[in-house]
Amino acid sequence: MIKKIGESGDVKSKNDVYVKIEPSDKLVIKVETPLFDLFGEKITEEVKEVLDEFNIKKAFVTVIEKNALDFVLQARVEDALRNALGERDEVQT
Amino acid sequence: MKFRLRRSGLYVSGTDTKKMVDCGVYGADSVVLDLETSVPTSQKSFARILVKRALKKVNFYDSEVTVRINPIETFGEEDLHEIVQNKLNVVMIPEVSNNKTIKRLDSLLSDLEDERSITHKISIIPLIEDAIGLLSVEKIVEASERIVALTLDADDYLLSISGSRTKNEGELIYAKSKIVSVAKAYGCQAIDSVFLDENDDEGLYKESLAAKRMGFDGKRIVNPNHIEIVHRVFTPSLESIERAKRIMSEYKKNPDRKYLFLDGEIVRKAEIESAKRLLRGVF
Amino acid sequence: MEFVENSIGRLVPTEIDGRKLKPFKGAFAFKPKKRRSAFALEFAAREKLLPSIKDAIEAVGFEDGMTISFHHHLREGDYVLNMVLDIIAKMGFKDITLAASSLFNSQSEHLIKYIKEGVITAIEGGSLRGKLGAYVTTKNPLKKPVFVRSHGDRVRAIKTGEVKIDVAFIAAPTADEYGNCNGVEGKSACGPLTYSHVDAHYADNTVVITDNLVPYPATPITISQEYVDYVVKVDSIGDPAKIVSESTVITKDPVSLLIAKRAMKLIESSGLLKDGFTFQAGAGGISLAVTKYIHDYIKKENIVGNFGMGGTTKYLVKMLEDGVMRKILTVQAFDLYCIKSLKEDYRHTEISTSLYANIFSKGCAVNKLDIVVLGATEVDTKFNVNVNTHSDGLLLHPTGGHQDTAAGAKLTIITAPLKRGRIPVIVEDVTTVTTPGETVDAVVTERGIAINPRRNDLLEAAKRKKLPVKTIEELKNEAYKICGKPNPPKTTEEIIGLIEYRDGTIIDVVRQVKKSTSGIF
Numbered sequence: 090m091i092k093k094i095g096e097s098g099d100v101k102s103k104n105d106v107y108v109k110i111e112p113s114d115k116l117v118i119k120v121e122t123p124l125f126d127l128f129g130e131k132i133t134e135e136v137k138e139v140l141d142e143f144n145i146k147k148a149f150v151t152v153i154e155k156n157a158l159d160f161v162l163q164a165r166v167e168d169a170l171r172n173a174l175g176e177r178d179e180v181q182t
Numbered sequence: 183m184k185f186r187l188r189r190s191g192l193y194v195s196g197t198d199t200k201k202m203v204d205c206g207v208y209g210a211d212s213v214v215l216d217l218e219t220s221v222p223t224s225q226k227s228f229a230r231i232l233v234k235r236a237l238k239k240v241n242f243y244d245s246e247v248t249v250r251i252n253p254i255e256t257f258g259e260e261d262l263h264e265i266v267q268n269k270l271n272v273v274m275i276p277e278v279s280n281n282k283t284i285k286r287l288d289s290l291l292s293d294l295e296d297e298r299s300i301t302h303k304i305s306i307i308p309l310i311e312d313a314i315g316l317l318s319v320e321k322i323v324e325a326s327e328r329i330v331a332l333t334l335d336a337d338d339y340l341l342s343i344s345g346s347r348t349k350n351e352g353e354l355i356y357a358k359s360k361i362v363s364v365a366k367a368y369g370c371q372a373i374d375s376v377f378l379d380e381n382d383d384e385g386l387y388k389e390s391l392a393a394k395r396m397g398f399d400g401k402r403i404v405n406p407n408h409i410e411i412v413h414r415v416f417t418p419s420l421e422s423i424e425r426a427k428r429i430m431s432e433y434k435k436n437p438d439r440k441y442l443f444l445d446g447e448i449v450r451k452a453e454i455e456s457a458k459r460l461l462r463g464v465f
Numbered sequence: 466m467e468f469v470e471n472s473i474g475r476l477v478p479t480e481i482d483g484r485k486l487k488p489f490k491g492a493f494a495f496k497p498k499k500r501r502s503a504f505a506l507e508f509a510a511r512e513k514l515l516p517s518i519k520d521a522i523e524a525v526g527f528e529d530g531m532t533i534s535f536h537h538h539l540r541e542g543d544y545v546l547n548m549v550l551d552i553i554a555k556m557g558f559k560d561i562t563l564a565a566s567s568l569f570n571s572q573s574e575h576l577i578k579y580i581k582e583g584v585i586t587a588i589e590g591g592s593l594r595g596k597l598g599a600y601v602t603t604k605n606p607l608k609k610p611v612f613v614r615s616h617g618d619r620v621r622a623i624k625t626g627e628v629k630i631d632v633a634f635i636a637a638p639t640a641d642e643y644g645n646c647n648g649v650e651g652k653s654a655c656g657p658l659t660y661s662h663v664d665a666h667y668a669d670n671t672v673v674i675t676d677n678l679v680p681y682p683a684t685p686i687t688i689s690q691e692y693v694d695y696v697v698k699v700d701s702i703g704d705p706a707k708i709v710s711e712s713t714v715i716t717k718d719p720v721s722l723l724i725a726k727r728a729m730k731l732i733e734s735s736g737l738l739k740d741g742f743t744f745q746a747g748a749g750g751i752s753l754a755v756t757k758y759i760h761d762y763i764k765k766e767n768i769v770g771n772f773g774m775g776g777t778t779k780y781l782v783k784m785l786e787d788g789v790m791r792k793i794l795t796v797q798a799f800d801l802y803c804i805k806s807l808k809e810d811y812r813h814t815e816i817s818t819s820l821y822a823n824i825f826s827k828g829c830a831v832n833k834l835d836i837v838v839l840g841a842t843e844v845d846t847k848f849n850v851n852v853n854t855h856s857d858g859l860l861l862h863p864t865g866g867h868q869d870t871a872a873g874a875k876l877t878i879i880t881a882p883l884k885r886g887r888i889p890v891i892v893e894d895v896t897t898v899t900t901p902g903e904t905v906d907a908v909v910t911e912r913g914i915a916i917n918p919r920r921n922d923l924l925e926a927a928k929r930k931k932l933p934v935k936t937i938e939e940l941k942n943e944a945y946k947i948c949g950k951p952n953p954p955k956t957t958e959e960i961i962g963l964i965e966y967r968d969g970t971i972i973d974v975v976r977q978v979k980k981s982t983s984g985i986f
Contacts (some may be wrong), residue, residue: 097228104200104886121983124887127856127951133986156886159949160239161199164232171227200886203947204720207911241947380717406719 091148095173097165106154106162108169113149116140122154135159139166143174186246187211188331188371189416190409191402193250195220196229206242208406214248217261218276226257230264237269248272248307254283259290266294270304276335278308279315281325288326303328307373311335312342316357323368332365333402334358336375349385351392362397366459376402383411390415418460426457433457466960473849473901477971478960482609484627486963487970492872492904495968513696514642518552518674521695522632525670527553530560531631532589534668536660537567538636538648538797542707545636545674547575548699554584564628566619566660566818567591567863571707573600580606589628590614592853592863593962602859602961605977611860611962613853613975616796617822617829617869618967620663624825627969633668635661635693636702640675641683644693648798648815649685649808651677653703656777656798656807657815658687665692676702687815713778713800715757716750720911724880725754727932728838728909732759734930735876735923737835738768744836745774745870746781748799751880755838756780763789774821774830775799776866777813782806785813794830796821796866822869824967831866831873839867841881841908843895846937848902848917850879851895853964856888858954858978860962864899868967871904876923883910889944889951891915891937896954898973899964908937915940955979 091112098107118133136150148170154162192210194201196217205213215236221229233249247269251261253276262273275287284306291304306328310316316339323329336354340346345353358374365372374393377386386408390401394415401412418426429449432442442449468476471488479486487495515521533553535546546565553561563585568576573596579585580601586608593601593611601611614622622628637646638653648658653676665671665688673688673696716722728751732738744759746752756773757780763770764787772792773781779802784790786806793813798804806813822831831837842862843851852867854860871877881890891910906923908915913935916924927934935943955978962975 102199118986119983120986123857123982124951125981125984126954126978128887128949129981129984130952131949156888157199158203158239158887158947160203160235161232164228164235167231167235168228171231204911208719208723241943407717407722 091145091173092175093173095169095171097168097172100153103155104157104161106152106157106165108165109151110166110169110173111149112173113147116147118150118152120152120154122152124154124156131159132162135162136166139163139170142167143170145170148173187400188246188373189400190412191248191373191400192245192406192409193220193376193402193404196233197221197225199232202232202236203240205406206240206245208409209243210245210406210409211400212246212248212272213242214250214274214402216250217257218250218252226252230261234265234267237265237267242269246271248274250274250276250309253277254286258287262290262294266291266298266300266304268300268302272305272307272330274307274309274333276309277311277315278322279312280318281321284308284322284325284329288328291328305330307331307333309333309335310357310361311338313339316360319361319364323364323370329370331371331373331399332361333373334361334375351389358393358396358398366397369459371399372397374398374401376404377408378404380405380408383408387411387415422460426460429454429457430461471970471972473847473898473972475898475973477963477974481963489901489966489970489972492901492966495970513644513693515695515697518549518672518697518699519556521672521697522552522556524695525632525672527556527558527632529558530562531558532562532564532629534630534633534664535565536635536658536664537565537569537591538655538658538660539653539703539708541569541571542653542704543569543571543636544701544703545634546572549634549674550575550579550584554579554582559583560586562587562589564589564630565591566616568594568597570595573597588612590619590622593860594863595861598861599859602975602978603980605957605959605961607961610960610974613860613864613962613964615822615864615868615965615967616660616818616866617824617831618864618965618969620819620823621825621967621969622965623663623667624819624823625969630664630668631670633661633664633671635665635671635673635688637673637675637688638702639677639679639683640673640696641679641681641690642696643681644671644673644690644696645681645683645686645688646673646675647683647685647687649804650679651675653677653701653705653708654804655703655708656804657795659796659815659817659821661688662817663819665689670694672697674699674702676700709798709804710800712802713748713753713780715753715780718750720882721751722754723911724882724909725751725758727911727914728755728878728880729758729762730930730932731878731907731909731914731927732836732876733762734926734932735836736926737876738763738766740768741771742768742835743770743772743774743833744838745776745834745874746838747840748776748778749840751840752838753778753780755880756784760784760787760789772833774834777803779803782813785810794821822866822873822967824869824872829869829873831869834870834874836876836878837870837874838878838880839871841879841890843890843892844879844881844905844908844937845892845895845902846941848905848908848937849895849898850900850902850905851897852899854897854975856892856896856951856954857980858896858956858975859980860975864964868900868904871900872967877904877906879905879908881908881910883912883940883944884948887948889941889948891940891944893941893950897964897975901966901972908940910940912943913940955981
C-alpha cells in the first residue's frame with residue numbers, strides 16, 4: 090500500500106526523469122514530456138509495468154520526462170514507488 | 183577459473199543515465215558500473231535500481247559486465263540483492279582488508295546464484311585499499327575460487343598510510359609489486375589503478391607503460407577515448423603470441439620432459455608459465 | 466488541394482497559390498527548359514550614399530507586397546535583418562515576402578512579431594530555426610507554405626524568376642560609397658559574401674548596409690558596384706562575437722569520436738584518398754574530427770588533395786597551410802582563422818553559391834567532390850535523409866548544401882548517432898525527406914555502418930577491412946529496440962512547408978503539427 094509521497098529524480102536533469110508517486114483512490118498517470126506525441130502512450134505503459142511488478146493498482150503518478158530511455162524511467166518509477174511504500178529507510182546523511 | 187582479456191575497465195557511474203546505454207559500444211574489455219565512490223549516499227538506492235535495470239535492458243556487446251558494489255559493511259549486501267542476475271559477470275568489491283569479507287561475498291553469491299537460477303559462477307575482483315589488506319592479500323586470494331584478478335585503489339591506499347601521490351608513483355612500488363606477485367602466483371590477473379584525468383592522454387600512456395612493465399594486465403579508466411591507448415600498451419605483441427604458441431605446442435608434445443628446447447635453446451620455466459598465461463588470456 | 470505521389474512515395478501538392486509545382490522524379494531526372502531570366506539594365510551615375518535605411522527604402526519605391534532578401538553570413542550575430550524589418554514595419558508596410566538565404570534564432574522574436582502583425586506574410590527559401598520554426602509549424606500563420614531550399618536551389622529559383630526579389634539588403638562588413646563590398650575586412654568581418662551574389666545580380670534593387678565605409682574602391686570586390694543602387698552606413702551591422710567563433714573545437718564526446726573514427730576507416734577503405742582527392746565536411750563536431758583524421762592520414766601517406774570545400778573552419782585551413790591541400794573553396798566561414806586565411810592566402814578563394822551548387826549551370830563545384838561527410842536528424846531504411854525536421858515534425862533546420870553535395874560527391878557519408886536520447890535516428894521512414902536515398906552511399910553510427918545496396922563495391926571494400934557493417938534494417942531494429950518505435954507527430958491537413966529538391970521539384974511536405982507536451986491517463 091502506498092503510505093506516503095515517494096519521489097525520485099530532479100526536474101531539471103537532461104536525459105533523466107522526475108517521478109512523484111502519491112496515494113490515490115484510483116490509477117492516474119500524468120506525463121509531461123517534449124516527446125509526448127511520439128512516446129506518450131509507451132511511457133505510460135512503462136510506468137504501469139513497474140506498478141504491476143509491485144501489484145499497485147491505485148496511485149497518482151506524476152512523470153516529468155526529459156528524453157530518457159525506458160530503463161531509466163522505470164528505475165525512477167521503482168525508486169519513487171519503493172520510497173512511497175516505505176520499503177526503504179531514509180539514509181541518515 | 184574464467185580467463186579473458188581485461189586490458190581496459192571502463193567506469194560508468196551508477197547514476198549516469200546518459201552514458202550507461204552507450205558504454206558497451208567502445209570495445210572495452212570490461213565495463214564497470216559503479217555503485218560506490220561515484221554515487222552520493224542519497225542516491226545509492228536509485229543507483230542500484232538503475233544498474234539492475236540497465237543490466238536487463240542494455241546491450242553491452244562483447245564487454246564483460248562488472249559492478250563495483252559498496253563495501254559489505256555498508257551497502258554491499260543490499261547492492262548484491264538488487265543486482266545479481268544472469269548478465270552480471272563480475273563483482274568488484276572495495277575495502278577488502280581480510281579474507282572474511284571475501285568468504286561472506288562468496289557465500290552470498292552462491293546463495294543468490296541458486297535462488298535466481300544463474301547459469302554461471304559470478305567472479306570476484308577485490309580492491310585492496312589499505313596496508314592491512316595489502317599484507318593479507320595472499321589469504322584474500324585463497325579465500326575464494328571466484329577471484330579472477332586483484333586491483334589496488336592507489337589513492338585510498340596512500341591515504342590509509344599517510345602517503346601522497348606523485349607523478350612517477352615511486353611511493354606505490356611496493357604495494358603494486360606485491361599485488362602483481364600474489365596475483366600471478368595464484369593464476370590471477372593484476373589490474374592497475376584507475377586513471378581519472380580525462381584530458382591527459384600522455385599521462386595515461388606513461389602510467390600504463392609503467393604498469394605493463396611491472397606485470398599488470400590492464401588498467402581502469404573513465405574516458406572511453408582512452409581505451410585505444412590502454413589497448414595499445416597492454417595487448418601482447420604478435421611476436422610474443424607467436425612465441426608463446428610455439429612454446430606451448432612443443433610443451434604439449436611431452437609435458438613431463440625435463441627440458442624444453444626451442445631453436446636449440448632451453449626454454450626457462452618462467453617462460454613456459456608466461457606462455458600458458460598469455461594463451462589462456464588471448465585465445 | 467490536389468496531390469500526387471512523387472518518385473519516393475511522398476504525397477506532394479500539384480499547385481500552390483497559382484504556382485504549378487513539379488513532383489520529385491529522381492536526383493538527376495529533371496532537365497531545365499527555360500532560359501535564365503535576364504536582369505534589368507540600369508544607368509546609374511548618381512550619388513548612391515544615403516543617410517539612413519529609411520531613405521533607401523523610400524528611394525527604391527518600396528511598396529506593400531514586395532519580396533525582400535538578406536544573406537546569413539552574419540549568423541546569430543546579424544543586426545541588419547531586424548533593423549530593416551523594424552523600419553519597414555514602422556513605415557507601415559505590409560504583406561512582405563521574406564526571401565533570406567537562412568534565418569537564425571536571434572531573428573525569431575522580430576519575425577514572430579511581424580508575422581503576427583501582418584508585416585510578413587510569406588517566407589521563401591532558406592529555413593526556419595528555433596522558436597520561429599516551432600511557431601510557424603504549429604500555428605500556420607503565413608499565407609503560403611514556406612519554401613525550404615538548398616543553397617543551390619535558392620540560386621536556381623532566383624535565376625528562373627520563381628523567386629523575384631524586389632529589394633536585396635546586403636549587410637557588408639566593408640563597402641565603398643559606390644556599392645562595392647567584401648566580407649573579409651572591418652570589425653564585423655564574416656569572410657565570404659557568397660550568398661548575396663545572386664541577390665545582387667537579380668534583384669530589382671540592391672541596398673548595401675555597412676558599418677565600415679572605406680575610400681573607393683573597396684577591394685577585394687565580392688559584390689560589384691554594377692549591381693548596387695544605394696549604400697547606407699550604420700553604427701554596427703552585427704555582433705562580432707556571434708558572427709563567427711573565436712575558434713572551432715573538435716568534439717570530445719566519445720560517441721561522436723567513435724563515429725568519426727569509423728567514418729575515417731570507411732573513407733580509407735573506399736580508395737578515394739589518393740593524390741588529387743577532393744572533399745567537404747561540415748562544421749559539426751563529428752565533421753571536424755573527420756577533417757583532422759584525414760589531415761593526419763594524408764600527411765603520413767604523403768598525399769595532397771586538390772581542394773577542400775566548406776563551411777570552412779580552422780581545421781580545413783590548417784590542411785592548406787600544412788601543404789596537404791592545394792586549394793580551398795569557401796562558401797561560408799565559421800571562425801576567425803578562416804577569415805584571415807581567406808584574406809591573405811591566394812590559394813583560398815570565396816565562391817558564389819551558384820558556382821558552388823547551382824544544378825542548372827554549366828557545372829557546379831559539388832560535382833567535383835570525391836568525399837562529403839554530412840549529418841542528419843533522421844535516416845530511413847531507404848537511405849533517405851532528414852535534416853529539416855525532428856521526429857516531432859517541427860521545421861527547425863535549413864537544408865544548406867546537403868542535397869547539393871550528396872548529389873555531387875562520389876562518396877556521400879552520413880554520420881549520426883543511432884539515437885539521440887530516446888529518439889531513434891535510424892528509422893523506418895523519415896518524418897521529412899530532405900535528401901533522397903539514391904544520393905547517399907553510407908550511414909556511419911556508433912553501433913555499425915550501413916552501406917547503400919547500390920554500392921556493392923563499397924560494401925566489399927568495407928568488409929575486407931573488417932569494418933562493423935550491418936544492414937540498415939538491422940540498425941533500425943536496434944534503434945527501435947533501445948528506444949521503442951515512436952508514433953508519428955500529430956498533424957493537420959494544412960501544409961506549412963514545401964521541401965524543394967535542388968532542381969525545383971517538390972520532394973516532401975511539412976504539415977502543421979499539433980504538439981502536446983503533456984497528458985493524463
